[in-house]
Amino acid sequence: MGKPTGFLETPRRGPSYRPVPVRLRDWREVYEPQDDEVVSAQASRCMDCGIPFCMQGCPLGNRIPAFNDLVYLSHWDQAARQLLATNNFPEFTGRLCPAPCESACVLGIADQPVTIERIEYEIIEHAFASGLAREVPGVAPTGRRVAVVGSGPSGLAAAAQLASVGHAVEVFERADAIGGLLRYGIPEFKMEKSVLDRRLAVLESAGVTFHVNAPIGEGATTLADLQDRFDAVVLAVGSTIPRLIAAPGADLEGVYPAMTYLEAANRAVRDQTTPAIDARDRDVVILGGGDTGADCLGTAHRQGARSVTQIEIMDRPPDTRPADQPWPTMARLFKTTSAHEEGGERWFATETLAFRGDAALEAITVRDHATGQTHEVPTTLVLIAAGFTGPETANLALDEGVISPRSTLAVDDSWRLAMSGTPVFACGDAVRGQSLIVWAIAEGRSAAASVDVTLQGATSLPAPVSPGVSSW
Numbered sequence: 001m002g003k004p005t006g007f008l009e010t011p012r013r014g015p016s017y018r019p020v021p022v023r024l025r026d027w028r029e030v031y032e033p034q035d036d037e038v039v040s041a042q043a044s045r046c047m048d049c050g051i052p053f054c055m056q057g058c059p060l061g062n063r064i065p066a067f068n069d070l071v072y073l074s075h076w077d078q079a080a081r082q083l084l085a086t087n088n089f090p091e092f093t094g095r096l097c098p099a100p101c102e103s104a105c106v107l108g109i110a111d112q113p114v115t116i117e118r119i120e121y122e123i124i125e126h127a128f129a130s131g132l133a134r135e136v137p138g139v140a141p142t143g144r145r146v147a148v149v150g151s152g153p154s155g156l157a158a159a160a161q162l163a164s165v166g167h168a169v170e171v172f173e174r175a176d177a178i179g180g181l182l183r184y185g186i187p188e189f190k191m192e193k194s195v196l197d198r199r200l201a202v203l204e205s206a207g208v209t210f211h212v213n214a215p216i217g218e219g220a221t222t223l224a225d226l227q228d229r230f231d232a233v234v235l236a237v238g239s240t241i242p243r244l245i246a247a248p249g250a251d252l253e254g255v256y257p258a259m260t261y262l263e264a265a266n267r268a269v270r271d272q273t274t275p276a277i278d279a280r281d282r283d284v285v286i287l288g289g290g291d292t293g294a295d296c297l298g299t300a301h302r303q304g305a306r307s308v309t310q311i312e313i314m315d316r317p318p319d320t321r322p323a324d325q326p327w328p329t330m331a332r333l334f335k336t337t338s339a340h341e342e343g344g345e346r347w348f349a350t351e352t353l354a355f356r357g358d359a360a361l362e363a364i365t366v367r368d369h370a371t372g373q374t375h376e377v378p379t380t381l382v383l384i385a386a387g388f389t390g391p392e393t394a395n396l397a398l399d400e401g402v403i404s405p406r407s408t409l410a411v412d413d414s415w416r417l418a419m420s421g422t423p424v425f426a427c428g429d430a431v432r433g434q435s436l437i438v439w440a441i442a443e444g445r446s447a448a449a450s451v452d453v454t455l456q457g458a459t460s461l462p463a464p465v466s467p468g469v470s471s472w
Contacts, residue, residue, distance in 0.1 A: 002072040006044030012112035013042060020342050024301055027188035027269050029095070030338040036074065039122045042115045043071035049106045053328045054116060057104025059442040060093075061464050062086045064101060064116055071119055080127035083120060086464070088160045089199060089441060091128070092153060092182065094121030095191045097438045098291070104328035128198065136206045142166040144455045147230040149216050149223075152180025153437050154428025155236030156203065157444030158451070161461050163206045165452055170230075171208060174215035180238060184263040187295050189302070189338070193270065217395035224397065227422035232451045235396070235409060235417070236444060239388040239429035245287060249355030258292050258385035265299045279305040283378055285364060286310040287352055288385030291337075296383045298339030308344035309377065311366065316348040355382065391430040408433055411467050414454070415447040423454050431467060439465070 003009075015031040017023070023030050046068035054064045063082045070079035083090050094117055105113030127133035144167045148155045151173040159169045177183050179196050204210070217223055226233045242257035244250060261277045268275035279300040286293045286300075289312030300308045317334040325331035340346065349369040356363045356376070363378045390407035402417045404410040409426040411417055417424045427447035428440040442465045452459035 002069045003044040006041075006072070007047050007107050007111065007114075010041050010045050012045070012115060013038065014115050014118055017338055017341065023189065023338075024342060027192075027302060029192055030189050034118070034122065036122075039119060040072050040074055043068040043119055045107060045114045046072075047107055053104040053106055054101040054114075057328055057330070058101040059436075059439050059465050060086045060445070062101065062120070064114075067123060068114065068116075068119060071123060076123065076126040077130060077132055079123045080130075080132050083123050084127070084133070086462070087120075087441065088157045088445070089153065090120050090124035091195050091199060092191070093438050093441065094118070094124060095195070096186065097436060098330070100330040100436070100438070103330040106328075109327055134202055134205070136202065137164075139164065139166045141168065142456065144168070144231045145170070145229070146232045146234065146451060146455075147172060147226045148234045148236060149226070150180060150236035150238060150428070150430075151178045151183075151210065152236060152238050152428065152440065153182060154238075154430075154440035154444040154447075155180065155234070156199075157441040158234050158236060158427060158448040159208050159444075160203055160206070161445050161448035162451060163203070163208050165456075165459070165461060167452070167455065169208045170211060172211045172214040172216060172221070172226075174213070174218075176212055178210045178212060184266045185259055185292075185295075187262065187266065187299050188269055189298055190295065193266075215395070217397055222397060223424070224421070227419075227424065230422065231455055233422060233424045234447055234451060235424065235426040235430060236428045236447075237391045237393075237396075237426075237430045239391050239408070239434045241389045241392055241407075242384065243386040243389050245352055245384055245386060247352055247354050249357060249361070252355050252357045252361045253359060254357070254361030254380050255355055255382045255384070258286070258288065258296050258383045261383050262292075262295055262299060265303070275303065277381070279303040279308075279381055281306050282381045284308045284381045284383065285377060285379040286383045286385055288312065288387070289314065289346070289348070290385065290387070292387075293383075293385035294337040294339045296385055297344055298337075298342060300383075301339065301342045301344070305381075309347060309379075310344060311347045311350045311352065313351050314348065315369075388429075388434045390433070406433060413466065414450040415443075415467060416450065416454075423451070425451055443467075 015034050017030050048065045052065050067079040067082040099117040101116045102113040146167050146169050148159045148171045163169045264276040284300045284305045286296045317332050321331045351367045354365040363376050367374050399419050409430045415425045425447050427443040446463040449459050449461040449463040
């Protein structure tokens with residue numbers, strides 16, 4: 001604990017946003033940089049608790065008090081080594097994770113928690129600037145080959161861990177670029193794709209081979225083919241079937257799943273073209289109040305929507321922690337993202353009854369649960385951000401019994417599917433269901449440890465989590 005009085009002297013201070021009129025004119029990340037002195041002062045607020053609940057709150061078990069103290073002392077490289085020991089991709093979690101560690105911070109009981117997520121971001125950016133994050137230690141090859149299907153955070157984490165102990169790893173991605181949700185689901189204003197590409201270059205230098213436009217079981221390579229060619233297969237295919245709204249008119253032109261819209265927007269930004277689904281000069285309605293809905297909101301703002309209304313069927317969350325969600329749990333609180341600060345309306349406790357139009361959408365009919373009133377909301381573009389129901393498995397030719405009652409992949413305690421032949425493992429949202437990026441990385445790391453045990457009889461790789469069902 002570098003400064004015992006730090007939490008008494010320094011108030012919480014996160015990074016500032018770039019001004020709204022400025023950031024809406026581009027797709028760059030929304031935050032202003034913070035000076036090292038400010039970040040070090042924020043790290044000094046860490047109390048180095050006898051029982052660091054922040055580490056329990058993080059599925060990866062990040063050594064938060066240790067790297068906070070090192071940042072306070074300006075030992076950036078040492079802080080990075082502590083962080084990279086438990087997290088393969090701090091540059092992703094430092095931008096995208098909702099920070100359950102901060103919900104579990106002891107300081108948060110009576111004050112604002114430590115800015116753990118932002119400190120993590122600063123550590124890894126310093127590590128890349130110094131070259132530390134690009135270092136690839138030499139390791140003797142094991143002669144074993146592993147195929148990873150899916151290149152989202154879980155698949156990349158598994159690939160990174162397996163390569164680090166000498167296995168030859170090949171990643172198969174059905175899209176035209178590596179990254180999964182990180183590539184086409186996350187808008188540039190939350191994480192610029194150069195951040196992803198920077199990490200992929202590190203993985204390639206570590207020996208990971210990437211294959212794009214490589215769907216498995218769709219008239220090309222099958223899962224059985226991978227089992228014949230590799231010593232183990234890891235399925236990290238995500239949870240990608242959108243949850244739609246079964247209401248009249250849901251098939252009208254102008255009604256889209258959120259990910260269909262976000263992928264089109266990300267591709268348009270990359271290619272500097274007009275997006276396939278454009279919100280410009282349209283009245284947009286987003287059905288869903290979570291992070292994906294907020295991503296759609298910020299995207300529609302930047303595309304020049306005339307108006308945006310975000311509708312949530314649940315009641316408005318409370319501003320402060322309710323009694324039934326006590327510390328150190330991650331409470332469901334009212335959240336204002338950078339996208340919400342940019343404009344738009346938010347409606348809560350509102351149910352969508354119908355989509356109205358002839359051949360194309362003209363309006364939706366909704367009911368306010370608080371008053372019972374029914375409203376017509378004019379719109380020509382509705383984005384359904386209601387979550388996902390499970391992984392796409394129809395083309396994988398899986399053995400009978402490997403799909404759980406929740407429509408996810410059913411694994412045993414070693415992340416293994418009950419498949420005949422070469423061992424097949426699974427991890428991430430395909431197993432847990434739609435969840436947080438930090439859980440995806442943790443599960444990829446844990447699955448990699450089980451693969452290594454299977455191939456070599458023992459492992460030095462950590463396994464931070466066990467298979468389970470996410471509450472997020």
